[in-house]
Amino acid sequence: xxxxxxxxxxxxxxxxxxxxxxxxxxxxxxxxxxxxxxxxxxxxxxxxxxxxxxxxxxxxxxxxxxxxxxxxxxxxxxxxxxxxxxxxxxxxxxxxxxxxxxxxxxxxxxxx
Amino acid sequence: xxxxxxxxxxxxxxxxxxxxxxxxxxxxxxxxxxxxxxxxxxxxxxxxxxxxxxxxxxxxxxxxxxxxxxxxxxxxxxxxxxxxxxxxxxxxxxxxxxxxxxxxxxxxxxxxx
Numbered sequence: 528x529x530x531x532x533x534x535x536x537x538x539x540x541x542x543x544x545x546x547x548x549x550x551x552x553x554x555x556x557x558x559x560x561x562x563x564x565x566x567x568x569x570x571x572x573x574x575x576x577x578x579x580x581x582x583x584x585x586x587x588x589x590x591x592x593x594x595x596x597x598x599x600x601x602x603x604x605x606x607x608x609x610x611x612x613x614x615x616x617x618x619x620x621x622x623x624x625x626x627x628x629x630x631x632x633x634x635x636x637x638x639x
Numbered sequence: 640x641x642x643x644x645x646x647x648x649x650x651x652x653x654x655x656x657x658x659x660x661x662x663x664x665x666x667x668x669x670x671x672x673x674x675x676x677x678x679x680x681x682x683x684x685x686x687x688x689x690x691x692x693x694x695x696x697x698x699x700x701x702x703x704x705x706x707x708x709x710x711x712x713x714x715x716x717x718x719x720x721x722x723x724x725x726x727x728x729x730x731x732x733x734x735x736x737x738x739x740x741x742x743x744x745x746x747x748x749x750x751x752x
Binding site: 558560562569570571572575576577582583585615617619621623624626627628629630631632633635 | 670671673675680681682683685688728730732736737738739740741742743744745
């Protein structure tokens, strides 16, 4: 069965650079969620989209933005990267009516 | 605001022991609860999902229970093995369309030979 695909799997950036993370949900899923997991931390909710509209927003810095496209894939754009942005970024998808989230393998972002 | 706590934070047991991991949450208006396993630096593997209307779910050596009214869930692991060593996270799903998951702080399990 198809799973949630995240790309890239690993990303190394310098401070103040920009990064774009991509998420391809399970086919027919209409909702995408982004989570950030810092070293030794539990995953923290960043933002979600339902039917291409922002649904909920967590502790997402103003330097970050995200959107869901017409094919339901989502991108998380991160600008002016800081050392503290180094983390695992997870994307999950679901059918809003079932609200069971399936997670991708994550993107490991390292900011040097 | 939903808060999820897991006890203990770390646990070390000898191989073969049965063990219980605890998860508590402050807001009982939940849609579901999931238990995940995470190996160091790796992704989240979903172990069990309990809907709010259910009391427990079982998969192999794992059994998860849910007491929504008291805000508690337990994950029971029978006959532990060294391969069970990992961090276990519980996550609570809110009600409403596209509700986020709120994760607990995790229990780091070490099963020794």
